[in-house]
Amino acid sequence: MPILSADQAASRVFGAVVNLGKPGTYLHWGFIQLSLANFVLIVVMIAVFLAAILLPFPHRGGPRS
Amino acid sequence: MSADTAVPAAPATGAPALLPEDADQWTARVRRRAVGAFPPERLLPDRQPAYVASWIYVFGVLTLTSLVVVLLSGAVLALEGPSWWHQSSVGLFVNSTHLWSVELFFFFMVVHLWGKFFMAAWRGRRRATWVTGVVAFLVSIGTAFTGYLSQQNFDSQWIGTQAKDGINATGAGAFFNVLNFGQMLMWHILLLPLVLGLFVVVHVLLVRKRGVVPPFPAKPAVVPALATEVAPVPSAAAAADEEIGEQR
Numbered sequence A: 001m002p003i004l005s006a007d008q009a010a011s012r013v014f015g016a017v018v019n020l021g022k023p024g025t026y027l028h029w030g031f032i033q034l035s036l037a038n039f040v041l042i043v044v045m046i047a048v049f050l051a052a053i054l055l056p057f058p059h060r061g062g063p064r065s
Numbered sequence B: 001m002s003a004d005t006a007v008p009a010a011p012a013t014g015a016p017a018l019l020p021e022d023a024d025q026w027t028a029r030v031r032r033r034a035v036g037a038f039p040p041e042r043l044l045p046d047r048q049p050a051y052v053a054s055w056i057y058v059f060g061v062l063t064l065t066s067l068v069v070v071l072l073s074g075a076v077l078a079l080e081g082p083s084w085w086h087q088s089s090v091g092l093f094v095n096s097t098h099l100w101s102v103e104l105f106f107f108f109m110v111v112h113l114w115g116k117f118f119m120a121a122w123r124g125r126r127r128a129t130w131v132t133g134v135v136a137f138l139v140s141i142g143t144a145f146t147g148y149l150s151q152q153n154f155d156s157q158w159i160g161t162q163a164k165d166g167i168n169a170t171g172a173g174a175f176f177n178v179l180n181f182g183q184m185l186m187w188h189i190l191l192l193p194l195v196l197g198l199f200v201v202v203h204v205l206l207v208r209k210r211g212v213v214p215p216f217p218a219k220p221a222v223v224p225a226l227a228t229e230v231a232p233v234p235s236a237a238a239a240a241d242e243e244i245g246e247q248r
Helices: A006-017 A036-054 B026-037 B055-080 B082-087 B089-118 B127-149 B154-170 B181-210 B236-247
Strands: A026-029 A032-035
Touching: A026 A036, A032 A036, A036 B055, A036 B089, B055 B082, B055 B089, B055 B181, B082 B089, B089 B127, B127 B154, B127 B181
Parallel strands: none
Antiparallel strands: A026 A032
């Protein structure tokens, strides 16, 4: 097995997950058209937003003002 | 005040004592207004209200932090130039750092925007804070757009040729030519960052002046057994906010 440099290995791992060697995938809902990548990003943003509201915030044991 | 006048130092701070005849000078007036509007303890407070202990309040600072990385990586790119950021490995790294810090900047800013929108963050005389944030967001879009045009590669050429008809259709093409690399670069690294920086500074100063917006007070609870409505319980945060509003 050939020895790969770190960036070559990273490229192979990334390439196995996301193939950038072909046209992008687009989603269509009526007049709405957006790329799958942007859709995934929006979903992640909504998930982070909900997590920011719901997850408890760590704080020190001292009195809070 | 003449340079050869001996001015006694104030005992507490070591700063020159204010002479009565200097009280009406514009420097003294500006200083009084600045300290009155932004006393040091409000400008850099040691503590925040208890309601700030929530992850949703973190995204403003995350946005600012990303902006600092954007500015620093952009400054390095400006020092070295397009050949360096396209061909050397360090240049490619800094170029990618610039791109991904922008991605994170927008990511955090939009989550910050959602949080503040659903909190109605313009409450309590915070309209100017909200508006400066919205303007900063819009200017950021323009800055990012001109950044894509300043890459000096096929991607920027493609974006420029695709954008020109749309821009020309609005009439803005007469003074904003997306095919003019020098003009787009100047907008990207000078004009728009200046405007963005100004609005961000004013936005943060207004946050310090008006305070961080508190969450909504608790809604009235209905007890099913008695079918009576319990009076709303104002949160300590809301009460403190009202108190601050009355003081101003």
